[in-house]
Amino acid sequence: MQSIQKSNNNTEFFLQESKTLDGFNFDPNLDIWKFTDATNSKQFIFSALNILEDKLYGLKRTFIWYLENYSINHAYNMYKYLKHLCKYLSELNNNSITKIDIQDLKNYKNYLNETQMYYLGSLSGFLQKWHEMGYPGLSKEAYDYLQEIRLKGNQKGTAVLTMDPHAGPFTDLELESIQITLNNKYANNEISDSDFLLVWLMIIYGSRPSQFALLKICDLQIIQRDDSSNEYIIHIPRVKNRKKMRSEFKKRILPADIGQLLVQYSEDVKNRFTHILEDLDQAPLFPSSNLNTKKTLPYHCTGEKITKRIQQVISTFNINSERTEEKLHITSTRFRRTIGTRAAMEGYGELIIAEILDHTDTQNAGVYVQSLPEIIERIDKAMAVYMAPIAQAFAGKLVKDKSTAIRHDDPSADIIDPKVDSSCKAMGKCGTYAFCALSAPLACYTCNSFQAWVDGPHEKLLEYLINERKRLLKTTDYRIASINDKTILAVALVILECKKYKETNQQEII
Secondary structure, three states: OOOEEEOOOOOEEEOOOEEOOOOOEEOOOOOEEEEEOOOOEEEEEHHHHOEOHHHHHHHHHHHHHHHHHOOHHHHHHHHHHHHHHHHHHHHHHOOOEOOEOHHHHHHHHHHOOHHHOHHHHHHHHHHHHHHHOOOOOEOHHHHHHHHHOOOOOOOOOHHHHOOOOOOOOOOHHHHHHHHHHHHHHHHOOOOOHHHHHHHHHHHHHOOOHHHHHHOEHHHEEEEEOOOOOEEEEEEEEOOOOOOOOOOOEEEEEEOHHHHHHHHHHHHHHHHHOOOOOOOHHHOEOOEOOOOOOOOOOOOEOOHHHHHHHHHHHHHOOOOEOOOOOOEOOOOHHHHHHHHHHHHHHOOOOHHHHHHHOOOOOOOOOHHHHHOOOOOOOOOOHHHHHHHHHHHOOOOOEEEOOHHHOOOOOOHHHEEOOOOOOOOOOOOEEEOOOOOOOOOOOOOOOOOOOEEEEOOOOHHHHHHHHHHHHHHHHHHOOHHHHOOOHHHHHHHHHHHHHHHHHHHHOOOOEO
16 A cells, blocks of 8 residues: 555545556546547546545545556546536535435335436445555445345347447448448549548448557557468457456458558558657557657547548548438447347357457347347338438439440440340440459449449349349348349439439439
8 A cells, every 4th residue: 555644634535656457557646637648638636526534535535546557538428427426416515515324225225217327336346445455435334235135237239120220330321321431532532541441340340449549550460371371460459358458459350452552551550650669560550740748658549539530531431321311320339239139030049249349248239139130121112212312322314325435445344134124235435444253233322433324224134133142142141142232223213313304304424
């Protein structure tokens, strides 16, 4: 225990600094403890608790113990719940808090609604620790009460089970819209390598923003396979284990194209830190724009800034949800819930889902297995036409005068499918000279290089896709049958635009 001294007013104070589990030094005598690390910035304001000053030393000692043994985030959660309790007791008694007794806790328990009941459950361990360390503030009767009662934990899974359009998982159409727009923006040099890779890592792994904030160059690994090809590995730091930052990692295999690009990008980051760091492998993978050296992990972004970056990037996409007809609501949690939901739909059990989401146990994974989020079990022609303007899946352009199209004189650029139209009438032209390994015409309608003819056989393609979807629903499952839903909506939008053009005789390109 740290040495203490009493002031003239008999108030105890500390004679030396304290240190968090992650090595952050702070002065416990201050009223405000401020911590800014690679995950976020937290403030403990003790005057805001309205607890008598002679109880603050013991309370601070309890918080010091939490900061020495757990993460700053976990200790801050205890402060947050304690602040909520103290605010209630101060307003109830119209006075500063001298001691928390059993009746205070009973009144507070009755005051909490169902969704808040976990506040007391989470705080219970902290209050008991405060008493067990021998400091005044919680009565013995209140301590015994906390040991006896059983409180509900935080209600989990509601957003997943209800497929909440603002907080729950993304539908397939919503996620595909993000992926396609992200790729198109990057191909057109409209977003940076850093933002492109950051969003894709969120899509692939659904890791918490604080985990991406902790990443360093050394967390990337290249392994040469027996066939001389490269396998790309990323070691993602764990953050919800209440342990020291970057003390545990989850090994994840990267898709080859993302891995290769990430390695190239990491070389650019190294160049940025050439005259700043001695060991360039210790540079943050996603550096902060403000190269602050005073943080526990200097030059790293906070988790909050990572979240804002991802939200800002995707907000420029102007994607509408087909469910709400409003701009898609973006949070990092929704990506995690999407990954868990899709894993459950593909038949994985709780153990595998917990591993995918980097949960320490399976208590939160069960909700994904319980959910059956088949939002679009059936798409017929009428529904496709209705949803098409909302989904905005068509990424190309509509052309009337074929002579103005890119590669207009190149027959190999014609998009034709005999299965759809036996006369082999072209649906449009490919407007890029780059090699494309994707399947035409299914990949064309969501590609920004596609030039659709006003008089193309788009109706026939829509009917073909709808019938194929019905067939797959009978012979396979929803996941396989819905794989072309984005294309269906894109084709439906082209049909609507063709009709609009013919009715109003608009200009050549719409």
